[in-house]
Amino acid sequence: MNARQAFAEALLAAEPVCPPGLTTWNGSAPEKRFAVYRNTVTVGLVDALADSFPVTLQLVGEDFFRAMAREFARQTPPRSPVLALYGDGFAEFIEAFPPVAALSYLADLARLELMRVQAWHAADAAAVAAETIVRLLDDAAALPQARFTLHPSVRLLRSRHAVVSLWAAHQSEAPSSSLATIDTASAESALVLRNGLEVEISVIDEAAAIFIELLQQGRAFGLAAGQALDADSRFDLAQTLGLLVRSGALADLTISGSTTS
């Protein structure tokens, strides 16, 4: 193994080790000096995760979170120098991490938090003008074949747990009072998007999630609405569209091959 490889491996080794070939001017043992690098690497990655997963951190406590995040960082160090989106795979790590096995909602909560970060940094896109949509109503016959382009920040999470309620409870200063009233085992779907400069997280019905997911996949308006209604007869299309329009989530729409913007 060459010197550089040894240096790199020692930075992420579980136990403090010191690579060969290091010297010090005063003959002091280099281990402690090398530990400055080890410390910087690990703490930097753990800090990045703590910044991206603040509610996950609150749920398990800072000490536990940092120890768990360190474990993840050593197993899955970043592959890119761009740390803004570091944390891909953290939810899957949590899912398989025995010490949090009892917290069955934790992995989905981490997924939600990663989506929040992704939405934050996603590309900008202007919302389609209201007049454009209104004009579309004049040609109602073409509506079933209309296709929507969603804002690049739009993310959907369909969870078996009440992760949005849990997340929302942590947006106030004293989350503990409301936490006990949340039934963590009740399923929730989340719509995550950036509206202007703000990331918004909404609880939506599963049928609404199906509808939006199909739109995102480029399926036709009529088909997406039909499938959602098929999944749940109480699917409220107007309400769901209202949410999308209000949040600037509709970036474009096309009818029979022609784009409006």
Add this chain to the structure above:
Amino acid sequence: MTARADRLRPIGAVPGQKRRSLPERAGIGLKPEHLQEILDTAPDIGFFEIHAENYMVDGGPFHHYLTRIRERYPLSIHGVGLSIGGEDALDERHLDRLAVLLDRYQPESFSEHLAWSSHGGTFLNDLLPVPYHAATLARVCEHIDRVQDRLKRRMLLENPATYVEFAASTMAEPDFIGEVVRRSGCGLLLDVNNVYVSSINHGRDQRAAVSAMPLAAVGQIHLAGFAEDTDAAGASLLIDSHGAPVAEAVWDLYRYALDRLGPMPTLIERDNDIPPLPVLLAEAQQAERIMKRLSPIASREAVA
């Protein structure tokens, strides 16, 4: 025109289009904590510096604010992830991202570090030290050539703060850096705090370390605060934490450097325990007071 000014003129810019350089003033690092306040209060500051990688995202608030701030202030883009001292080939995708960023914001200055941070495709998120010998010298120069070719501009290379030295080193740090500058034509970002930290950490004379650097190539100065620790023998070990005000000893070394350089764009770096904006602005003003106290004639003679 002095020799220094000649050598500092950016090279490789679009033909017929002169790229502006940073003003001979002090600047501060742009932190998300201060974005709105900067737009609201429009503080009088020489320039802002960003870490390139933080803006390598598609859109959102970071770009929103930087676009507005860049319209009003000179900008320095400081890379922290290119791994110029790395053994791997330069990450071309990362260079592409840098090219996009520089094209979008047209910064007055672009700088990177004499360090490595990636190895075998893993990003290690630290500025790691390189041994100073012929093989690393060749590799570092090759990498800087590639950067300057790809980005079509001269870059500044920052001297590192280090905690260990390598048995394999055959050159002193200033000689190594001087040779890199000579071969690649890059400029030097003289981090005075790093010179101080490394001098204490390796038992060197800090003023001699400054004097031995290729001062004619300096295009910018960095100042920052350090944390104090001790090594295994109980000797002082300074850590480049960027988490404290600039230390008095570093201000002294800054004066010493400026006496040899003349006025120079100077950044106050702060990445830990970010204080309120006015605190950083006051530190920048302190740097500008020191710059103004220089006699212009004396400083020009110093570099002549």
Add this chain to the structure above:
Amino acid sequence: MNKTMNAASLALALGAAMTMAAAPIHAASHGGAMKAETEKCFGVALKGKNDCKAGAGTTCAGTSKMDHQGNAWSMVPKGTCEKTMSKTSPTGNGQLMEFKEKKA
């Protein structure tokens, strides 16, 4: 399966949605919807994660910036999760809850 909603229903819903969206946001939520106040929400502004600082030190024990040697495998989560409980109740339908984060 593979049902398609007819044009008239789509137009009706889209028209209603546009009316809804034009109304002030707080009035646009329908019955049962809630909007959490997040004025004091922590960590609203994401920080830049890349920087060039070194860790604050190796011997300043007790700070959270230290690389703790604690082993996550033998630790127990001690946070707000202790306040959560799981109970069975019918899933609320037709709920549209919206939470908003503050900008940077």
